[in-house]
Amino acid sequence: MAAQIINTHREGADITRGDADCKMKSMQMLEELDLPKGLFPLENIEEFGYNRNAGFIWFIQKKKIEHTFKKIKQVVSYATEVTAFVEKGKVKKITGVKTKELFLWLSVVEVYNEEASNQKITFKTGTGLSDSFDVSAFEI
Numbered sequence: 001m002a003a004q005i006i007n008t009h010r011e012g013a014d015i016t017r018g019d020a021d022c023k024m025k026s027m028q029m030l031e032e033l034d035l036p037k038g039l040f041p042l043e044n045i046e047e048f049g050y051n052r053n054a055g056f057i058w059f060i061q062k063k064k065i066e067h068t069f070k071k072i073k074q075v076v077s078y079a080t081e082v083t084a085f086v087e088k089g090k091v092k093k094i095t096g097v098k099t100k101e102l103f104l105w106l107s108v109v110e111v112y113n114e115e116a117s118n119q120k121i122t123f124k125t126g127t128g129l130s131d132s133f134d135v136s137a138f139e140i
Helices: 002-009 019-032
Strands: 014-017 045-051 056-061 065-069 074-087 090-101 104-113 120-125 130-134
Touching: 002 045, 002 056, 002 074, 002 090, 014 019, 019 045, 019 056, 090 120
Parallel strands: none
Antiparallel strands: 014 045, 045 056, 056 074, 065 074, 074 090, 090 104, 104 120, 120 130
């Protein structure tokens, strides 16, 4: 499914290949959108695409990874293909990202900065649950 939506947004997208270049481009994109640069701590990224007109991004990495954000003790799983729509201060309609809550893996569908302050960032799951954290937990 992710491959299908990626293919529909390839035309007109800025596509970067190679882990180091993809990390650099994705951090630049996050900075432009006033989001923390460590939001997507992916490894062995093969491709990063950003279609500015559609506000659509994607990552393709060699294998699924689990990352623990140490400051908040939160485990997040990133699939081999991660997609999302982005706008200033917000990542929405996310696919390929899950967070572990107790013994369950819940899909993360939206991430956004609190409007009153850029000090908090909120994660919303497909079940409607949300949680806010200090932005510093996601900085590099």
